[in-house]
Amino acid sequence: MSNESTTEAAVSTGHLGAQAVTIEQEIQSFLADRTKITVPVDQDLFASGLVSSMFAMELVVHLERTYSIAVIGSDLKLDNFRTIERMTALVSRLQDFAAAPGA
């Protein structure tokens, strides 16, 4: 893990709640484990070529299993998985929805 990317990650998670920071860090760790690179949370994973179309689906399944969510309907689109930030936002939203009364 480079110091530079760690710093960027810390800076850009400054506005998030503790739970979202944890999600961001976990996704970053999962990506680092699989790609051997620690990426900034706002880096476009697909434009940079870091994530292939095949790995994209592995990311979806990983998030569903790790956070007990179901990514369905219009949420199942590449844009929601383009950056760690976007994945974090999606997971947080789906978790909030699942926890809401009557959900």
Add this chain to the structure above:
Amino acid sequence: MKRDPEGDRLGILGAGVMGTGIAAMALGCGVSVVLVDIAEAILADARASINRQLRHAQLMGAFPACRAVGTLSTTVSIAAVAGATAVIEAVTEDAAVKAKVLSALSSIVAAGTPLISNTSSIPIEELARSVERPEELIGAHFMNPTYLVKMTELIRGPQTGDATVQAVVSLLDGWERRAIVVRDAPGFVTSRLLHPMINDAARIVGAGTATVETVDKLMEGCLGHPTGPLRTADLIGLDNLADSLRVLSERTGNDAYWPCELLLTKVAAGNLGRKSGRGFYDYGEVLS
């Protein structure tokens, strides 16, 4: 004007990696699919796999938004493909197995129904000996994942009729696939070029010249391959690749095409690529 495939009914024989991928592609284009294999357990796995592939296709925006997903039915009865618009066989890459299935299909489907072999390397001329109407047999070498790869290598055997070529090009066009027609030969174009290269990539790893990752990185970074040869091998399935290389070697007389030791060792150990969770790379779990 593009042909509207809704209302088409596609029969697929073989619910493995390619059969399920072709099914997902057709379903996403609004085509109804009858998928046939020899056991209900295989078909249950196939239904789950097709659902995963349809999700993957949706994630990648691979299907026309205006079409509703077609209806999938699965069965162990080959007779269920009677009345299909076209039938694709996607069984094991073994000439004897394919010949047996094509012979049975030929007696079930009506005259005028294209019979399509999804072989990656067996000459269509050879398979045509097993069917009643060789002019209606054609090869279509789909790639994996079928629902993401928009081009299909179409193989015209010496007896394949013009009407069959035109009908299948039109079918593929309706499924948003562009067909490129080639003449018949062992491995056609893509397998003849790709599979020996993968075999040599594995030899390079076996000889200790470079690691799996390094071979792929060089082919990606220097030669612009979207996926390196060994990651591609994992996607194809190493057992299928070994079968295809045997076909190539036996039919060309070129011993260099015979699957190399590292490839055969992996197949013998059950490390077949993404579909078994491990091949040249370790995926941690079974991925389709």
